[in-house]
Amino acid sequence: xxxxxxxxxxxxxxxxxxxxxxxxxxxxxxxxxxxxxxxxxxxxxxxxxxxxxxxxxxxxxxxxxxxxxxxxxxxxxxxxxxxxxxxxxxxxxxxxxxxxxxxxxxxxxxxxxxxxxxxxxxxxxxxxxxxxxxxxxxxxxxxxxxxxxxxxxxxxxxxxxxxxxxxxxxxxxxxxxxxxxxxxxxxxxxxxxxxxxxxxxxxxxxxxxxxxxxxxxxxxxxxxxxxxxxxxxxxxxxxxxxxxxxxxxxxxxxxxxxxxxxxxxxxxxxxxxxxxxxxxxxxxxxxxxxxxxxxxxxxxxxxxxxxxxxxxxxxxxxxxxxxxxxxxxxxxxxxxxxxxxxxxxxxxxxxxxxxxxxxxxxxxxxxxxxxxxxxxxxxxxxxxxxxxxxxxxxxxxxxxxxxxx
Ligand SMILES: [Zn+2]
Numbered sequence: 001x002x003x004x005x006x007x008x009x010x011x012x013x014x015x016x017x018x019x020x021x022x023x024x025x026x027x028x029x030x031x032x033x034x035x036x037x038x039x040x041x042x043x044x045x046x047x048x049x050x051x052x053x054x055x056x057x058x059x060x061x062x063x064x065x066x067x068x069x070x071x072x073x074x075x076x077x078x079x080x081x082x083x084x085x086x087x088x089x090x091x092x093x094x095x096x097x098x099x100x101x102x103x104x105x106x107x108x109x110x111x112x113x114x115x116x117x118x119x120x121x122x123x124x125x126x127x128x129x130x131x132x133x134x135x136x137x138x139x140x141x142x143x144x145x146x147x148x149x150x151x152x153x154x155x156x157x158x159x160x161x162x163x164x165x166x167x168x169x170x171x172x173x174x175x176x177x178x179x180x181x182x183x184x185x186x187x188x189x190x191x192x193x194x195x196x197x198x199x200x201x202x203x204x205x206x207x208x209x210x211x212x213x214x215x216x217x218x219x220x221x222x223x224x225x226x227x228x229x230x231x232x233x234x235x236x237x238x239x240x241x242x243x244x245x246x247x248x249x250x251x252x253x254x255x256x257x258x259x260x261x262x263x264x265x266x267x268x269x270x271x272x273x274x275x276x277x278x279x280x281x282x283x284x285x286x287x288x289x290x291x292x293x294x295x296x297x298x299x300x301x302x303x304x305x306x307x308x309x310x311x312x313x314x315x316x317x318x319x320x321x322x323x324x325x326x327x328x329x330x331x332x333x334x335x336x337x338x339x340x341x342x343x344x345x346x347x348x349x350x351x352x353x354x355x356x357x358x359x360x361x362x363x364x365x366x367x368x369x370x371x372x373x374x375x376x377x378x379x380x381x382x383x384x385x386x387x388x389x390x391x392x393x394x395x396x397x398x399x400x401x402x403x404x405x
Contacts, residue, residue, distance in 0.1 A: 116162060117161070117166045118164055118171040120139070120140040120173040121378070123137055123217055126327070126399065128321065128325045129302070129321070129324065130181075131179060131302050132178075132181075133179050133327060134178040134218045135376070136178055136214035136215055136218065137173060138191025138208045138209065138239065138240070139174045139175075139207040140172060140206075140207055141171070141192075141205065141206040142167070142170065143170045143199070143203065143204035144169060145157045145163075145170040147201075147202045148202050148347050149346070151345060151346065152344075162381075162382075163336060163337070163381060170336065172379040172381070174192045174207075174378070175210075175214065175378050175384070176189035176190055176237075176378065177189065178215065179318075180220075181303060181320075182300075184227065184300040184301060185226050186225075186227040186299060186318075187215075187225050188230075188331075189230060189378060190237060190240040191210075191211040191236065191239045191240055192207070193239025194208060195239075196208075208236075208239050211239070211240050226252055227253050227255060227299050228255070229318060230254070230256040230260070231315060231329070232256070232314065233260055233263075234275055234276060234332065235275055238277045241277075241282045241285060242281060242282065245284070247289065253289075253291060255291045256290060256291075256314060257293060257309075258293070259314040260292075260313065261292065263312065263313045295307035299318075303320055305318065306319050308333050308363060310350060310351070310353070310356025310357070310359045311333065311349070311359075315331055315333075317331050324372070326370075326372065327373065327385075332349075333356075333359055333363050334364075334379075335347050335349075336379075339360060339364075340360075340394035340395065341393035341395070343357055343360075343361060364394055367388035375387065380398070383399055386398040
């Protein structure tokens, strides 16, 4: 075990997870909700304030932060994009019109400029005070929007073609985040892995493979990574855990929210297991290495755990704070920017949809209320970093669209 004494001595530090527990079947899974931390309305907090609600671990800037969008660094070279159909056009929707109008409401070119069709988020970095956060693309997934969001319809998506690929499928980026804080290097989530998998049930395909080259492009080798923090253990977040049974990041502590690892050990439902971590390739190599962390834990200087349950029982986000700046790496609190303002947009992969919706609304409200806080979502197209603004509902503005290129 490669514990880092500095990190493991923090309060609320990780605790080793024990051996495999008895099987937990579907009935216990359904009983998960009452045990989860409930989410009250957003409450202004200061660091260390135990708070009066159970979402209490927001490390907040000490005062109003400057416009940190100005700190976006020069964009790293983009990866080669997947081949697009030659001359492909979005059916019935002019590209220029889509860029200038949003849901039938006129919006500024500045606000809604998006690449058409949607592109995976690129490798890019932002500075959060003294901490550098870099998005590490691994690949992308394309899905049937109305299948994965059953409450949606074609009319909704027709107004948001900026989220679609050239073939009319919802595009999600796959990847992780590198956090460089002091002499510590943390990776949040490990992408899909070096494989391409069709998911016929959602008329989709998941493609990974670039995470390690993204990491090297950021100047970091796998052996340099001190902490791997999983927001949760769906298969598109654990893909690079191990190769041939050996951990890809051999010197890193591997941490995950309370209960998440045990939950997936106990899953027997084939549909649920099918989107979870592979028992042999992922769970087995982690058995004696994984550590659980609780809400509020510090996993590295300036990197704190924020319990954000619902998508999975132990789902956690990561709050990065330094000086007057703050970012939250959402994990799978949201998969699509439209979820910021539409509570009915629930993805079929949420284990506890009601809890997930409350978590999502709470975090969206927090991002809207504190415009200095950067949101970081590894599934959004275009840019993994952005802000939430109020414009006839909460909307996402990618940082790449707010700074001159
Ligand atoms: Zn995901």
